[in-house]
Amino acid sequence: MTSQAADGPETVAASRRSKITPEREQEFFDAVLEQIRECGYEAVTMEGVAASTRCSKSTLYRQWKTKPQFVVAALRSCRTSKFDGIDTGSLAEDLREAARAAGRWSMQETKMIQALGHAVTQGAELAQALREALVDPEIAALRHILQRGVDRGEIATGNPALEYVPVQLFGVVRARRVVDGEYADPDYMVRFVEAAVLPALGLT
Numbered sequence: 170m171t172s173q174a175a176d177g178p179e180t181v182a183a184s185r186r187s188k189i190t191p192e193r194e195q196e197f198f199d200a201v202l203e204q205i206r207e208c209g210y211e212a213v214t215m216e217g218v219a220a221s222t223r224c225s226k227s228t229l230y231r232q233w234k235t236k237p238q239f240v241v242a243a244l245r246s247c248r249t250s251k252f253d254g255i256d257t258g259s260l261a262e263d264l265r266e267a268a269r270a271a272g273r274w275s276m277q278e279t280k281m282i283q284a285l286g287h288a289v290t291q292g293a294e295l296a297q298a299l300r301e302a303l304v305d306p307e308i309a310a311l312r313h314i315l316q317r318g319v320d321r322g323e324i325a326t327g328n329p330a331l332e333y334v335p336v337q338l339f340g341v342v343r344a345r346r347v348v349d350g351e352y353a354d355p356d357y358m359v360r361f362v363e364a365a366v367l368p369a370l371g372l373t
Contacts, residue, residue, distance in 0.1 A: 189228070189232065194246075195246065196222055197218065197222055197224075197229065197232075197239075197243070198242065198243035198246045198247070199243075200218050200221050200222045201213060201218050201239060201240060201243045202243050202244070202247070202281065204217060204218060204221070205240070205281060205284045205285065206277065206280040206281055206284055207280075208284075209284045210240070210284050210285050210287070210288040211287075211288070213236065213240075214236070215229045215230060215236055215239065218239075237288075237292055237294070237295055240285075240295060240298075241294055241295055241298040244295075244298040244299055244301070244302040244303075245298050245301060245302060247302050248301055248302050248305075248306055249306060250306035250307055250309070250310040251270045251271065251273070251274055251307065251310075252267050252270055252307060252310035252311060252314065253310060255267055255270070255310075255314060256314075256317070259323070260314070260315070260317070260318030260321070260323045260324060260370070260372060261323075261367055261372045261373070263314045263317070263318070264314070264334075264362050264366060264367065265359050265362055265363070267310075267311060267314060267338065267362075268338070268355070268358035268359045268361065268362040269355040269358065269359060271307075271338055271339075271342050271353070271355075271358050272342075272353055272354045272355030272356070272357060272358035272359070273355055275342045275345075275352045275353045275354065275358070276352045278303055278342070279342065279343055279346055279352060281299075281303065282299070282303065282343065283346075285299055304339070307335075307339070308335045308339075311334060311335045311338065312335065315331055315334060318370075319331075323372065324370055324371060324372065328370060328371065330366075330369035330370050330371075331370070333369070334366055334369075334370070337361075337365065337366055337369075338358075338362075338366070341353055341358070341361050342358070345357065
């Protein structure tokens with residue numbers, strides 16, 4: 170048995186990946202995500218990403234084999250919440266800050282979701298990666314913000330509106346582009362929170 174066979178596919182993959190620094194790998198990920206936003210998923214090619222990052226396409230194929238695998242890895246590399254660090258001591262102010270944060274990244278993330286819209290219906294792994302990167306961290310952070318408000322006694326545990334706040338915020342960010350032809354900027358998002366979310370929660 171050769172040493173490569175003994176090591177197994179995971180060890181071999183790690184050995185290949187070790188040839189690329191984390192910083193260079195992130196350059197590849199940033200490039201493919203930017204091309205998806207600007208050109209759409211179907212138009213992105215491994216050759217195009219290789220050209221934009223000045224590497225050989227064989228480097229990308231050696232690391233990720235296929236475009237879907239590459240995109241999944243890129244999406245999973247950006248799993249961070251834009252709401253982390255929001256804690257003003259007031260639920261109403263926390264939600265206003267969350268609205269501003271959502272407005273600041275609404276264009277970028279809306280473009281990504283729209284660009285991947287058809288592709289994610291064709292591949293479960295791509296759909297899961299999109300959710301893990303752009304949805305799950307934000308939902309968890311929003312629920313944490315709401316729970317702090319409950320813990321402080323600002324809102325009752327059984328308030329039925331609590332369940333719908335994440336859907337409200339994410340829904341308006343995605344829908345405004347379709348309904349009004351504009352992205353939901355920070356000012357729009359704050360006005361939405363003050364007109365619809367805070368009253369539903371019984372806050373002013």
